[in-house]
Amino acid sequence: MNLLISIMVGVLFGASAFLMLARELKGVCMGVFLLGHGANLAILAVSGTPAGKLPPVLAYGVDLHELVDPLPQALILTAIVIGFAVQALLLTIIVITWRRHQTLSMAVLAEENDH
């Protein structure tokens, strides 16, 4: 399970690196979004393999050692919420950039910088 998650994290990071090298701002943003998901998965892998363990919901008569470590999940939840907000902001920036420049191409934007 952990191996699978690690491979998945690698794939996500690789895909996001590829996307971040794109020529359009859209692709770059998608790359950043994927990177966030990769990071979240990496944290999930930290909580150990969940095989044979119960979800971390406290109930009477459950041995605490049978539960999965809940803290990484809490961390991921927070990171997801923050990522959610940041993604919305980034999308808004793209929309505004489009409105001002009528293009999302990095090359054109960089050229406009010089003038």
Add this chain to the structure above:
Amino acid sequence: MTQHQIVLFVVLPMAGGIATMFLHRFHMAQRWVGAGFLLLNIYFACMALATVVPTGSILVSQMGNWPAPFGITIAVDTLSALMLTVGSIVCFCVFLYCVCQFDRDQQGGFFHPMFHMLMLGVQWSFITGDFFNLFVAFEIMLMASYAIFCIGTSKAQMKQAYKYVLLNLLGSTMFVTCLGLIYGQLGTLNMADITRIAMADQLPKTSIPILVMMVLVFGGKTAIFPLWYWLPDTYHTLPSAIGGLFAGLLTKVGAYVMIRVFVMMLGTSQAITEIVAPFLLVTAGITMFLGVLGAVSMHTVRRILSIHIISQVGYMLMGMGLAITIGVKPEIKELAVAGAIFFILHNMVVKCCLFLCSGLMIEHAGDDDLGKIGGLLKRAPWLATLFMIAALSLAGLPPLSGFFGKWVLLSAGFRSEHYIVVSIAVLTSLFTLLSMLKIWSYGFWSPAQGKHVDKPQILPRTVGGTWAIALLVLMSLSMGFGAQKYYSMCATAAKSLIDPSAYVRAVLGERNTPKRVLNNPVSHKTHVQSAPEKISH
């Protein structure tokens, strides 16, 4: 100030943000309410400083009453209190400037909530005792800064905005990945708990690369040598006041966190310092020298100032590097950290002040390109005087605050026999003076040209802005003439950072505090067995 009141440093700016959000249609009310909250904040910061400094005590509060390594801890020690006090004063001055100089549309309905939220993020990172909360605080601070960055959405701003946002996002993602891995290795994210593990020399060997990687995370935020490329391109597009706020607070938060993490938390772990210390010292030299060379080559006031931020970060890095170099005597380490803290405080005030000055120069002359302006000395003698004091202070001339920060750092460098970095630091100071004199001679002395010559009938309203600058200059002067007072506070802070057992005891309680292990020759092989028990697995 009692223990649990320190949470006010988070609550007050947040309440300010909420209140101004409710009032987003009423500009005057927003201003007055905001100013009230900021003044209250300064008051509480001074109270905290007055409580903490005389006894060197540490105020700790556990959120929700959950005990330390499990719950969220916030703690105010001397370093935090100093940063809070100076930070809140800088914030207030920038606020004053914004309110007096900005047009109404630039302030918009949501500038004020974002301003308070930015302050919330900054203050939270100053007082948090928990790594993950540091991440959250950073995110709040950055999110507010993105929003402030985009206010006005002018073409030039939007071109740079996505660069700034994307690079910071990369840094944040790296940070959160590091945090996950650290939790996997150490089973805790509480700063005091990690300090305890480092002091007992129990860091598992596998955690060391991850902890070292944090240099890159915080280095990106602080703009150290290989990671500073984003800064000079972005800051100069901002309105001057916002540039001043970012220059005065955001990079300094990075520097503060680096001191907290690498000097206090990990400074006792030899395995980490032997990698980080040489890196920091080398980067310090390159950062300060390249930064100042960039500043000398620029010809726009805001560009000079923004690339100067990088050069100044070099001095802070030098202090940190000296403080964790193996083989340096403890008293010299304390000297170096105290110097770095003094320098950060001085830089927060002066850098922000210079940015505000550049804003008023633009108000008068209509531009900040040094080729197109001149003769501002006659037009605005007060501005010229204040600018001169701040600029000389930045360059480090004797009775002013910059001199003392540099003096302490240089003497620490001399006494620990790091002559190369010391000589680079001295050279950098000379170039700093050169670049400041460039602004002075082109902007204030050279034959008059610019808007104030072409359209002399237009008199910009600059009284409020000048007052804001004057307050900051007064602050800087007090740090220069009262250097002994400030330095002794910095020294108290430095002492508790070099020997963090008091911090650990305050947060974790008496029971969990280990005896200090000084340069323990225990071999690394025993680490894995003695690694702390993890909560899971």
Add this chain to the structure above:
Amino acid sequence: MCTSVILKVGARMIVPLSLVFAVFIYFKGHQTPGGGFVAGLVAAVALIVHRMSFGTQSLRRMLPFSERYFIAIGLTLALGTGFGAFAQGLPFLTSAHGYLHLPTTINQDYNFEWASVMAFDLGVFMVVAGVVVGMIDVLTKEVQ
């Protein structure tokens, strides 16, 4: 606004149901999975479905005030909860809890467990709902 009849008819049933479901998740969240955040998302989805089928004006009429005030009120609630403990000299956000006997419930032995965290959660609910609705509003303004 061109939407199909199917969506409009469907939305009439889906929106109230989802809103009730959001309230259910909110109350369930104290001890079991659920809580303010998820409930806020569910409510936001319901509101967005309403907006998709009946238009922005209809949503504006439905909400008592602008979604921006939702955010501000939610934050106030969350902050106020923490302040309650703070005023009594306890650390910020310390939770109080107790049991409430509800005579109207069918099961007479049932005691409702309340906690001051629930007010905090209500704040989270409002912030999330407000943020999501506001975000979609801003982002779709350009498209229309």
